[in-house]
Amino acid sequence: MASFTNRALGYLAGILTALLEAGYLVAGGIVLGPAMLWPRTRPAAVRRFLAGVRWLTGLELRRRSRFFGDVFPADRDERKTLPYLAARLTTGLLSGVVVGLLGFGVVLVVLLTRGVIRGSVGIWELLAQVLLGGVLLFLDVQGIIALAALDGRLARRYFGPSERELLKRRIAELSTSRAGIVRAVDRERQRIERDLHDGVQQRLVALAMLLGRARRHRDPVEAGRLLEQAHRASEEVLVELREVAWRAYPSALDNLGLPEALAGVAERAGIPVRIDLDLPARLPRPVETATYFVVSEAVTNAVKHSGATAIAVVIGHGRGRVHARITDDGGGGADPAGSGLSGLGLRVAALDGELFVSSPPGGPTEITVEIPCE
Structure with a gap:
């Protein structure tokens, strides 16, 4: 407006x-x-x-x-x-x-x-x-x-377009958004299934094998060593299981709010992430969730693919909209049509929001999100 x-x-x-x-x-x-x-x-x-x-x-x-x-x-x-x-x-x-x-x-x-x-x-x-x-x-x-x-x-x-044309356009947008959300949810389920199958499940199989070897071993010293390995493996499984659960939905978002949830993202990033939030109050749950996942996915992509050494996240509220901007100093080249960014775009579009990606070759990459929030 x-x-x-x-x-x-x-x-x-x-x-x-x-x-x-x-x-x-x-x-x-x-x-x-x-x-x-x-x-x-x-x-x-x-x-x-x-x-x-x-x-x-x-x-x-x-x-x-x-x-x-x-x-x-x-x-x-x-x-x-x-x-x-x-x-x-x-x-x-x-x-x-x-x-x-x-x-x-x-x-x-x-x-x-x-x-x-x-x-x-x-x-x-x-x-x-x-x-x-x-x-x-x-x-x-x-x-x-x-x-x-x-x-x-x-x-x-x-x-200008008539009210009938506007209504048809809105129905088409909602139908496209709904279909996109279904695809995004399916992709997210597949990703969680891969994380559980390729990560957690494999570690649990290895843990079961260690425990089986320890139970069958007759040498108490060797059995104790195997049990120690099994103990470390169980701790690693718990860490990875918490990571999978966090990526699916962070409990801190419900209990502590968006600032603490994003602080967890920054801690796990492995590179410096500066977060600047200027929000007058707690956001509505759908807006807060969408904002969190946009920032989390953008930070994860920057760490994995861009070669960035620093990331800046700025989130504010004004004119009835939440504005989020994620910038990294990596090599650029992010594809807005890729599965990760397109899924985020569909998640934002479901709330009548917009996602913009600027990632020229050589960088920097800037992802901007605007979501209506009265």
Whole structure:
């Protein structure tokens, strides 16, 4: 969503473009009007006139996109350009009048203040002026708000997608996101199964063999040595089992919160990981979980594949969204379509969030995540 400053600048820019459009329509009518009345020259004159209308319409739509964040289809209906410009011209000129009245009111406030300072304005006259000015200011501000909303509605009515198209698009996004989440969960289950089969299970088999050899051995010294090896192997199995459980879902995330869970990620990384969190309160559980797994996976990938020597994690909250940025000084070349990053993207997309990856050859790699969080 655009900031208040951007919207204010866009509103003022709309007044300037309305003046430009009014000048073009008047000049075009004067210059091309006679040619448009003559049958032989009418087609060429109309084409030239409509070319300017299309350019001005494109300028208006770019203004809406730049300052208000509106998105319009690239293949717009050219037949709608002239009706839109005529309606938009009225809105823009009215906006200019309202803003002009606001400026006139500011001048009157300055004059009234000077009168109060000089003592030429009495108390009753001052109260009457303040009351009248407050009412006019309220009406003026309401007029600005209404005209700004009307300006947006006109652009969306003529060139924006309809509510039905938006609903279809949203249904398609949700269907894609759901299918992607199912694939991501399946991949995660396969990874856990591989960790258990190739790691924990093999170690347990080796532990069982050591215990069997110790039980069958007749030499007490050798049996004691085998039992000591089995004890160390059992400790290693416990460590690896805790690692698998942590990667599946860290209990610290529920018990201690995101800062402690990420501190555990930094401790196990093996390289320096600087974590900077600026969160006002505990995040909702789905947002907190998604943020944790994004950071954990990004740090793990950087340690394994990038050759990084340092990683920086910055997480903050603003404008109703959680922002997370993970940067490493490795060699770059991370593939956003790879199974790890694509799975994270699907996890984030399920919460209507976005994941961006910048990893040019030679580095650095920067992964940015934004998740809505009211």
